[in-house]
Every structure is written in C-alpha cells, then in structure tokens.
Amino acid sequence: MPPAPRAAGRQKDPQIDAAVRAATLDLLAEVGYAELTIGQVAKNADVYRPAIYRRWPSKQHLVTxxxxxxxxxxxxxxxxxxxxxxxxxxxxxxxxxxxxxxxxxxxxxxxxxxxxxxxxxxxxxxxxxxxxxxxxxxxxxxxxxxxxxxxxxxxxxxxxxxxxxxxxxxxxxxxxxxxxxxxxxxxxxxxxxxxxxxx
Structure with a gap:
C-alpha cells in the first residue's frame, strides 16, 4: 500500500523516495518520457508535489x-x-x-x-x-x-x-x-x- 501524503515540512522518508521512483518507472512504461509529469508521479505515488521537488528539482532529475x-x-x-x-x-x-x-x-x-x-x-x-x-x-x-x-x-x-x-x-x-x-x-x-x- 503506498504511503499517505506527507506535509511539506516533514523530513524525508525513504518510503516516499521508493514510491516516487516506482511510480516514475510505471509511468515511463505507460505514457513515455515526453508525456510524464511530476503531477502524475505525485498522484500515482500518493504524495504531494512539494515532497517530490524537495528531492528532485525537475522531471529530468527524477528520471535520471x-x-x-x-x-x-x-x-x-x-x-x-x-x-x-x-x-x-x-x-x-x-x-x-x-x-x-x-x-x-x-x-x-x-x-x-x-x-x-x-x-x-x-x-x-x-x-x-x-x-x-x-x-x-x-x-x-x-x-x-x-x-x-x-x-x-x-x-x-x-x-x-x-x-x-x-x-x-x-x-x-x-x-x-x-x-x-x-x-x-x-x-x-x-x-x-x-x-x-x-x-
């Protein structure tokens, strides 16, 4: 079960990192690189977008x-x-x-x-x-x-x-x-x- 959304001020959680990476790979397979967005990743990983941007400054960094x-x-x-x-x-x-x-x-x-x-x-x-x-x-x-x-x-x-x-x-x-x-x-x-x- 994916982790619950976290507030922007909370500390980094390895479970969030893993969920975001997994959602990214799933979406790459589903929609491709060009169509992938941080918003889609956040939705599929069940986290808020600020939690992603605190870890990765862009879609490209996340994919890398x-x-x-x-x-x-x-x-x-x-x-x-x-x-x-x-x-x-x-x-x-x-x-x-x-x-x-x-x-x-x-x-x-x-x-x-x-x-x-x-x-x-x-x-x-x-x-x-x-x-x-x-x-x-x-x-x-x-x-x-x-x-x-x-x-x-x-x-x-x-x-x-x-x-x-x-x-x-x-x-x-x-x-x-x-x-x-x-x-x-x-x-x-x-x-x-x-x-x-x-x-």
Missing part, C-alpha cells in the same frame, strides 16, 4: 535517479574471473536496455542532457561514472593478479568506453540486435588487447 536505480551503479562484480565479471557487468546494461523502460527513455534523456549542463553532470555522476568506477576497480585488480597488463590512464579510459559503447550505440540507433553476442564480442575484443603476453 530512477534510471540509476533501475540499472544499478555498481554492476561489475569481482569474483576473480575477469571475463565472467565483465560479461555479467555489461550484460546488466543490455538487459536494462532490452527488458525495462530504459531503452525507450534513453534517446530523449540524452537530448535533455545536451541542453542542460547541470543535468548532464548529475547523470554522469549518478549513472555513468559510478558504473565506470566499478569496472575500473575490477580491471585494476585483474592487472594486480597478472591476468591482464596494467593499462595507463588514457588507455584505461578508452577500455572503459570500448566495453560499454557498443551497447549504448545499439540502444540509441537500434540498427542491430542488443543481445548476448554483442556483450561477448565487446568483452572479448577488449580483453584481447589487455591479456598478458606469454614470455
């Missing part, structure tokens, strides 16, 4: 936060098997694009990011950089084990781009399938250049 929760910001586990960890991590991205509202929301959200530098920074911090950081940590630990060579700063940035870029590209343009084969090819191609060469 809901998307971050949807796809996870630390997807790359560290089991000691680098290839399996990268396959699982990039796989979560492809699954989100194909099985949730993220795939339909992404093009419009990216367009808004281009028009709003503050929103862009929020997206980069909340979604983009957080996921990259978890993958970077796994790569550095694999290098310390001798599983791959240690990439320098510029190469590491390229490696992180190369792992995720094919999935984002296909999610935006839909010119080819977003599937397990894409994940496998992306990971294996990157690892080919990073594997430690035999003496």
């Amino acid at each position: 936060d809901a998307v971050a929760d949807l796809i996870g910001t630390e997807p790359t586990s560290d089991t000691g098997d680098l290839r399996a960890d990268l396959l699982a991590g990039i796989g979560t991205l492809v699954t989100a694009f194909e099985s949730t509202v993220l795939g339909s929301v992404l093009p419009a959200l990216i367009a808004d990011l281009a028009r709003d530098p503050e929103l862009r920074e929020s997206f980069l911090d909340r979604v983009f950089q957080a996921r990259r950081h978890s993958t970077e940590t796994v790569l550095r630990r694999a290098a310390a084990r001798g599983e791959i060579r240690e990439p320098d700063g510029a190469e590491l940035a390229f490696v992180l781009d190369a792992l995720a870029a094919p999935s984002y590209y296909r999610a935006l343009f839909r010119h080819a399938p977003l599937d397990r084969d894409l994940v496998t090819r992306s990971v294996d191609l990157v690892l080919l250049g990073l594997r430690t060469r035999a003496a």
